[in-house]
């Protein structure tokens with residue numbers, strides 16, 4: 005196994021073992037009456053604005069997890085498919101979207117081994133791009149290209165640059181130690197440690213990398229990294 009594959013397996017294990025913890029931490033942070041709570045609510049409001057492009061569209065959510073954003077999409081999308089490699093997260097996601105106007109189709113798969121069979125008008129990933137290793141970036145965007153209709157839109161929601169990241173990743177939310185610029189160690193409540201990929205993109209740098217691959221990115225004026233990406237005309 006290469007270093008990247010090894011890291012991706014460990015990252016997935018973190019999300020599998022920590023699915024309930026991740027969901028509970030996200031939800032309690034949303035109601036927290038402190039700077040982290042306010043930052044989270046503000047980020048989520050900006051995310052909701054960006055997700056409005058999904059209204060009445062066919063939508064694919066990559067790494068939908070426990071449904072923190074699936075629940076928003078299930079209120080507005082025309083149809084909605086969620087792919088994630090963690091069955092534990094997808095179980096929580098199903099509970100989150102039960103009774104929503106759109107019946108969500110779930111696919112349990114490792115995104116790096118997944119072959120899409122359809123194209124979607126909108127492809128969304130929230131808090132996922134930062135978990136894609138730099139050496140898999142191009143391969144990942146090739147997959148996005150294969151999932152998207154000709155004039156489709158990609159919505160990226162993710163943590164902002166390191167200057168703001170302390171508000172999004174403090175110890176009350178995710179206990180995390182930085183290893184290097186693209187790797188962190190995260191801890192679950194039982195003390196178990198997992199290495200994860202953590203690439204906090206600078207938006208200009210990300211726009212340049214995407215331009216090189218034939219994409220045009222527009223980012224919202226927000227603390228989080230929130231943007232729409234389309235194929236360059």
Ligand SMILES: C[S@@+](CC[C@H](N)C(=O)[O-])C[C@H]1O[C@@H](n2cnc3c(N)ncnc32)[C@H](O)[C@@H]1O
Pocket residue numbers: 012015016019020066067068069070071072073087088089090093113114115116129130131132135
């Ligand atoms: C930070 S969570 C984001 C979840 C959700 N989008 C959100 O914003 O709350 C990352 C998600 O990626 C999923 N994941 C990790 N490795 C994956 C892989 N190789 N293929 C597909 N999903 C993966 C995890 O199961 C987890 O649900």
